[in-house]
Amino acid sequence: MERGQALTEEEGAWTTFGPSALAFKESWHTPVEMTEADMDRVVAAFADAARRADRAGFDLVEVHAAHGYLLCEFLSPLSNQRTDQYGGSAENRARFPLRVAKAVRDAWPRTKALGVRFNGSDWVEGGVALEEVVAFGAAMHDLGYDYLHLTSGGNVARADIPGAEPGYQLRFAEAVKVAVPQAVVMAVGMIFDPHQAEQIVASGQADLIAIARAALDDPNWAHHAAVALGQAENLPVQYERAGKTTWPGYGRTV
Numbered sequence: 660m661e662r663g664q665a666l667t668e669e670e671g672a673w674t675t676f677g678p679s680a681l682a683f684k685e686s687w688h689t690p691v692e693m694t695e696a697d698m699d700r701v702v703a704a705f706a707d708a709a710r711r712a713d714r715a716g717f718d719l720v721e722v723h724a725a726h727g728y729l730l731c732e733f734l735s736p737l738s739n740q741r742t743d744q745y746g747g748s749a750e751n752r753a754r755f756p757l758r759v760a761k762a763v764r765d766a767w768p769r770t771k772a773l774g775v776r777f778n779g780s781d782w783v784e785g786g787v788a789l790e791e792v793v794a795f796g797a798a799m800h801d802l803g804y805d806y807l808h809l810t811s812g813g814n815v816a817r818a819d820i821p822g823a824e825p826g827y828q829l830r831f832a833e834a835v836k837v838a839v840p841q842a843v844v845m846a847v848g849m850i851f852d853p854h855q856a857e858q859i860v861a862s863g864q865a866d867l868i869a870i871a872r873a874a875l876d877d878p879n880w881a882h883h884a885a886v887a888l889g890q891a892e893n894l895p896v897q898y899e900r901a902g903k904t905t906w907p908g909y910g911r912t913v
């Protein structure tokens with residue numbers, strides 16, 4: 660994909676694969692419906708990728724089963740219209756993602772963190788149901804995943820996402836936390852205010868929060884959040900002289 664559009668054949672577009680031959684939207688590639696042999700290949704490729712990530716020294720791996728990526732496409736009835744054992748019921752739609760998840764779990768050391776990101780909603784009528792989301796989260800927890808990261812959208816173009824509301828995806832993390840209290844659950848989506856972040860964790864709605872745009876906007880967000888919450892800024896030694904609390908006159912108007 661480039662400039663929000665699919666590449667043309669002349670531009671070197673790949674053949675894409677999916678659970679069903681359904682394009683994301685008009686003018687996008689129609690993927691080839693995966694065979695069982697394709698699935699075996701992808702399961703092995705995920706496990707190989709986890710082993711390479713370990714060898715390369717990464718401490719954490721998060722399996723992406725959200726936002727319209729392949730595993731998400733299998734989970735949602737909007738993108739998975741298969742009639743074999745990998746489509747239809749929620750249990751069938753989760754079968755391939757769980758095969759991948761197990762292969763990654765087996766390939767990744769228990770001493771390093773392993774999480775999974777998945778959608779709480781497609782934001783489209785007839786999309787993945789919350790009870791299916793909760794059941795998938797429980798299955799991933801049972802497989803030995805260290806945390807469950809709840810996000811949403813990206814699977815179908817016509818989705819109507821209420822993305823301007825602070826914490827708009829929090830309800831999905833909360834639903835999984837209530838149903839699987841022993842799991843570590845991460846919330847994301849329009850979480851930017853330190854007090855809001857603190858309240859989410861302190862109230863037990865989620866155990867962890869992820870921030871994306873707030874961290875791009877302010878790479879020192881965590882340090883500044885600590886100060887806003889009355890804690891030490893805790894900067895690395897090299898940065899201490901630039902700290903809000905150690906820089907005399909910080910914030911003075913000219």
Ligand SMILES: Cc1cc2nc3c(=O)[nH]c(=O)nc-3n(C[C@H](O)[C@H](O)[C@H](O)COP(=O)(O)O)c2cc1C
Nearest residue numbers: 723725726776810847848849850869870871872873
């Ligand atoms: C520039 C940018 C790139 C992103 N890339 C990815 C990505 O590759 N994979 C992913 O799962 N989410 C991606 N996201 C979504 C974020 O992970 C996050 O879920 C979303 O921005 C909502 O959180 P926020 O309100 O804290 O930004 C991206 C977001 C931004 C702003």
